[in-house]
Amino acid sequence: MLTSMARIPLHVLPTFRTVAQLANLRAAADELSITHSAVSQQIRLLEQQLGFELFERRGRRVVLNPAGAALLRSIEPALLQIDDGVQAAAAAAAGAQQRMRVTVLPSFAQRWLLPRMGRWRERHPDIAIEIHASQQIVDLQREGFHAAIRQGRGHWPPLVAERLIDSPLIVVGCPAAAQRINGGGAEAIAHQPLLGNPGRWERWFAAAGLPRQRINPVATFNDAGLMLQAAEQNLGLALTRELLAADAICEGRLVRLAPLEVDDDEHGDAYYLVHTTALADWAPVNALRAWLLDEFGRAQQVLDANLRSP
Numbered sequence: 001m002l003t004s005m006a007r008i009p010l011h012v013l014p015t016f017r018t019v020a021q022l023a024n025l026r027a028a029a030d031e032l033s034i035t036h037s038a039v040s041q042q043i044r045l046l047e048q049q050l051g052f053e054l055f056e057r058r059g060r061r062v063v064l065n066p067a068g069a070a071l072l073r074s075i076e077p078a079l080l081q082i083d084d085g086v087q088a089a090a091a092a093a094a095g096a097q098q099r100m101r102v103t104v105l106p107s108f109a110q111r112w113l114l115p116r117m118g119r120w121r122e123r124h125p126d127i128a129i130e131i132h133a134s135q136q137i138v139d140l141q142r143e144g145f146h147a148a149i150r151q152g153r154g155h156w157p158p159l160v161a162e163r164l165i166d167s168p169l170i171v172v173g174c175p176a177a178a179q180r181i182n183g184g185g186a187e188a189i190a191h192q193p194l195l196g197n198p199g200r201w202e203r204w205f206a207a208a209g210l211p212r213q214r215i216n217p218v219a220t221f222n223d224a225g226l227m228l229q230a231a232e233q234n235l236g237l238a239l240t241r242e243l244l245a246a247d248a249i250c251e252g253r254l255v256r257l258a259p260l261e262v263d264d265d266e267h268g269d270a271y272y273l274v275h276t277t278a279l280a281d282w283a284p285v286n287a288l289r290a291w292l293l294d295e296f297g298r299a300q301q302v303l304d305a306n307l308r309s310p
Contacts, residue, residue, distance in 0.1 A: 009049055012042040013075055016054065019043060020072050023061045080158055083141045083276075099128045100284040103140070104149045106133040107224035108271070111244040113149075116295050123291060127284045135222065140276060147275040147285055149292070151241075153268035160280055161272040162289065165296045167243035168261040168269050169200060174234045178255040186210045189257060193218040193236035195227050200239050200264070207262050228254070243271070243296075246303045256307065 019028040019039065029036045043062075047053050054068030064072060104113060109131055120129065132138070138145060140159065154161040171189060173181070181188040186208035194201055198215035205212050218236050221227040224244055231238040232253050238245075242261070248254040263269050273292060279285050 009042075009045055012046045014079060015039055015042045016046055016068075017072060017076065017079055019055070019062060020064050020068065023063055025062060026060075077158075080141070098126060098284050099130060100147065100288065101130045101132065101145045102147050102149065102288070103132040103134055103138045103143075103145050105151060105224075106135065107228075107244055108149060108151070109133040110225040111228060111247065112299075115247060119295070120291055124284075124287050127287060129288075140274070146279055146282070147273060147288060149271060150274050151267065151269075151271050154270060154272050156274055158277070159274050160277055161274050164271045164273055164292055165243065165300075166269045167241040167271060168263055169204065169239050170242045170245065170261050171204065171237055171239055171257045172228075172231060172245045172249065172254040173237040173257050174232055175252065175255055176234050177231075177237060178257060181257055185258060186260075189237060195219055195230055195236040195238045196221065196240070199266070200262075203265065204239055204260065204262050208258070208260050241269070242303070243299070246299055250302055250306045 015028065015032060015034075018031050019025060022028050022031060025039050025043075026036050029039045032039065043055070050071075052067055053065060054071060055062040056065050110133075113131070117129070132145065137150070137156070138148065140146070140148060149164075150156070150161070151167075154163060173192070177192060181192065186205060187210060190205065190210060190212065194215065194217045196217055197220065198217055201215040201217070202212060205215075219227075219230060221230070224240055227238050228240055228245060228248065230236065231240075232248065237257065241264075245254050245256075249256055273285075273289050275285055
């Protein structure tokens with residue numbers, strides 16, 4: 001039985017965590033860039049020193065047993081703190097040659113962020129940004145990202161999530177669609193081809209006082225940017241986040257077709273800047289936060305002015 005902390009081979013704990021997360025020795029070896037035999041030896045060493053097994057072998061999978069699960073729960077906070085410290089140290093060591101890796105949704109990158117990157121460069125020529133667009137929620141620490149811009153409800157522990165802006169769902173269409181509807185409201189919209197998630201449309205029509213039993217969109221998309229492109233091409237009407245459609249509305253490529261807006265009950269409406277606690281005071285993250293808030297405010301003013309104009 002274990003009697004001293006000195007007997008725990010601390011250097012193998014990150015390997016233990018990776019095997020526990022992936023439930024496969026070969027996958028863990030690939031993740032850690034070491035050999036399969038090295039992973040097996042490290043797990044065997046840890047179990048020998050502890051005096052009990054940590055995994056159940058199920059074919060090619062290795063699954064935590066109760067002892068392994070208890071150990072992972074206990075060491076995870078400390079390993080995360082070490083990860084944070086390494087990331088903060090690497091960021092500090094970068095000095096003047098600062099590069100910030102940021103992961104965002106493809107729709108946000110395409111429809112909002114990229115058109116404004118010139119102003120970021122003018123404001124912060126010494127901070128290069130590497131943009132990674134993905135539909136998946138990326139593990140910032142494991143994948144080496146400094147920050148993320150995410151849409152949702154703001155709960156991604158143990159990361160810090162700072163609310164930036166809310167963006168409800170609105171109905172938009174191209175100018176030709178706007179002419180067909182001609183201010184007819186929800187009833188006119190109901191007779192047009194619709195794009196996107198049927199559940200969201202049902203909530204919008206219910207909020208408009210026109211409940212419908214079944215919504216059959218002419219097309220659905222896994223990316224809001226593609227849906228808005230389809231709307232611009234007169235394929236149908238889109239129920240989309242105001243933020244993503246704002247530039248197209250101001251440029252006349254899309255028209256807001258009704259004043260009604262609804263919340264996204266399933267995913268939430270807010271955008272967040274997400275990062276580890278270790279980088280909360282890192283200068284590039286602070287710069288990104290301030291720039292995003294300024295740009296969101298500028299975009300909202302332009303959109304409001306456009307919607308007020310005759």
